[in-house]
Amino acid sequence: MPDLLAPLRTAHPRVRISLRTGDAASALALLDQGEADFAVAALPDRIPATLLTRQITLTPLVLVQAAALIAKQVPALDEPFVLPRQGLVRTAADHWFRSLRIHPHIAAEADGHEALLTLVALGYGTGIIPDLVLQYSGVRTRLQQVPTPTHPGKLAIGVCIRRADLHRPLIAAAWAVTQPGQDNRSEHATPS
Structure with a gap:
């Protein structure tokens, strides 16, 4: 998380963050339901079409x-x-x-x-x-x-956002700091 949030903090130091940790299994559901704006979670084989994900690592x-x-x-x-x-x-x-x-x-x-x-x-x-x-x-x-x-x-770990929120400045900024090109990150969205 620090490696993901540090570039956002550097680029936008006044952005207020509310960070939740806990059950990773529910992270995508919380995101899909609008209870979170951004999630870092294990990526299932099938991603809901309403979400965009970017793999950041394998563990x-x-x-x-x-x-x-x-x-x-x-x-x-x-x-x-x-x-x-x-x-x-x-x-x-x-x-x-x-x-x-x-x-x-x-x-x-x-x-x-x-x-x-x-x-x-x-x-x-x-x-x-x-x-x-x-x-x-x-x-x-x-x-x-x-x-x-x-x-x-192994699990693929990725960052996730709702497609519909990509137009929001804060979400666009968070998504931008996870651009491919570092740490072999790759973007994908597989409809379910």
Whole structure:
């Protein structure tokens, strides 16, 4: 987020920002419903025709455990799991479990990545999380990534706006600072 917002702040220092964090699975719905002007979220395969998105990065999904469990050498796939209640990470995790023919014991579900990582750090089980989230988490020092024979997948992360709002000066300015050409960003809009 700082890398995305810094150019906007530099170009428009007086713009007031209201930043919401939380359940990434609902970010596009909030945007589509007009409750947010701009979203940074994992991009699904199908984007509503009402939205424009620009991919800014890819992040692998990784398994994490509390550092205390790693010290005991408990295999990650033998532990209960802590998973997102919904969203693209949950879908990828479910698909990964099916591909490995695993029927995981789910110890807890969370509505946001930080809540999920907190439960993992407390020892509730193994979590599946985007690596990008892990790298910037406040509890990362209490966690350790665990190797797996295969990884659960990758997520495309992108910036999103409503097409209808592109004419608004603030939205146009925010969209302009995410122009392709930096960090291999690409613009796409796939109607659903």
